[in-house]
Amino acid sequence: MEHRYQQLESWLLQGIREQRWQLGERLPSIRTLCEQQGLSKATVQHALQRLEAQGLVEARPKAGYFVTLQPRSIRAPRSRTQVDAPRPVTVSELFLDIMRRSAAFDLLPDLHAGEVPPGIVALNRALGRALRRQKGDDHQYYDAPAGDPALREQLSLHAARRGWTVLPEQLCITSGCQHALFLALLACCRRGDIVAVESPGFYGVLQLLEQLELQVIEVPSSSDQxxxxxxxxxxxxxxxxxxxxxxxxxxxPGGALMPEEARKRLLALADQHDLAIIEDDIYADTAFGQVPDPLKALDGADRVILCSSFSKSLSRDLRLGWVSGARWHQKILHLKLVTQLASSRYQQQGVADFMQDGSYAAHLRRQRNELRTQRDRLIASLHAWPGRFASVHHSAVWRSGWSCPRQSIPSPPTRRHCSRAW
Structure with missing residues (x-):
């Protein structure tokens, strides 16, 4: 049986699909919905926040909720349902060239020449202060493999705001998300094991599978589910x-936000088949609306290894990521010691200060606004293209702050507009 907030969510979604409310039009106020539907304010807000997290509506301060999706102009491509047999991975030279050039990693908002975002200015100051504090013999010693306690404490607080309770000792600092994914795969797999990945998906994972001599199963994915x-x-x-x-x-590259029911089914299958789930959570902080809870928040069996970093939300030059290794965490700590030994102490302390004084939260608010503006420009450009491109699927652009995905999109207008602005 559906909860009351789910019933309201379905009713609003049907109205959006039927264009009862047009693109850019304001939805009924929370007070009006409470009176019309006989619901509490909390129930109405919950339904609206769920629609916002899906990119269907957006909240505007002191104005209400507005429709941001025009369903008739967006048709999701059909995904294939057949799953091929497992096979070894061979990554083409094209992907390697893209990685070498960092061609698919440009996420930050477009800037004028010489312009430095306020958040990066504040970050540089925090890093400078941390570097100046390295006195005496501190700079002669390696950091602990798990990483700086202050940074892990800030990451723990940040996770709590997303609905995930994690202790600092359950986190390990890594050299970016790619390193976190590498440690996760190394901890739970052995040579020849089979790993399921999304298709289409992040080619960086395929590179890791190739180097670790793992086999791959490509599971079809859609841009809405x-x-x-x-x-x-x-x-x-x-x-x-x-x-x-x-x-x-x-x-x-599809930008999908997995529904909660699918998440629960995934975790149930993991329990049933003794499966390790490696969650790549690198884009969550770029959400335009409410930042979605991580899959890890539902992990009651300690099967989800969460991997993330600051490269999409703050700066890829930091090379700071983190991993929470679930039942494999001690092994991951050992592998971190073997593969990297330690992370930069002053960088970790600087980012911890940057988060503690509220600068990271302020940076995210500014960046989301910039990305939302650029999203609107991109959508307007796509709608201006000739009719053969009118049905280009761009739901990913509505849902999160990322746009230039880690795998190239073969649509001419998307490729053209992603090359710089996003």
Whole structure:
């Protein structure tokens, strides 16, 4: 049976689909919805926040909620449902060239020549202060493998605001999200094991699978639901899959936000088949609306290894990420010691100060506003293209702050507009 907020969410969604409220039009106020539907204010707000998290509406201060999606102009491409047999991974030279050039990693808002965002100015000051504090013999010693306690404390507080309770000792600082994914795969898989990934998905994961000599199962995913859980279940019934790499919040390149029911099914399958879930959570902080809870927040069986970093939300030059390794965490700490030994102490302390004084939260608010503006320009440009491009699927652009995905999009207008602005 649906909860009251789900019933209201479905009713509003149907109205948006039927264009009862047009693109850019204001929805009925919270007070009006409370009176018309006989619901509490909290119930109405919950339904609206869920629609906002899906990119269907956006909240404007002191104005209300406005429709941001025009369903008739957006048609999701049909995803294939067949899952091919597991096979070794061979990454093409094209992908390697893209990685070398960092060609698919330009996420930050477009800037004028010489312009430095206020958040980066504040970050540089925090890093400078941390570097000046390295007195005496401190600079002669390696940091602990788990990372700076102050940064892990700030990351713990940041996670709590997203509905995930994690202790600082359950976090390990890494050299970016790619390093976190590498440690996760190394901890829970052995050579020859089968790993399920989203298709289409992040080619950086394929590179890791190739280097670790793991086999891959490509599970089809859509731009509105994410990984096809039915297809994954069928694959689990046929093959002994050891791990699954998934991005529930704004998957690359489709930008899907995985529904809660699909998340619960994924975790149930993990329990049933003794599966390790590796969550790539790198884009969540770029959400325009409410930042979605991580899959890890639902992990009651300690099967989800969460990986993330600051590269999409703050600066890729930091090379600071983190991993929460679930039941494999001690092994991940050992592997961190073996593969990297330690992370930069002053960088970690500087970012911890940057988060503690509220500068990171302020930076995210400014960046989301900039990205929302650029999203609107991109959508307007797409609608201005000739008719053959009118049905280009761009729901990912509505849902999160990322745009230039880690895998290139073959649509001419999307490729053209992603090359710089996003």
């Amino acid at each position: 994410g990984m096809d859980i039915d297809a994954l279940e069928a694959a689990l019934g046929r093959w002994d899959i050891r791990a699954c790499v998934v991005s529930p919040a704004f998957a690359t």
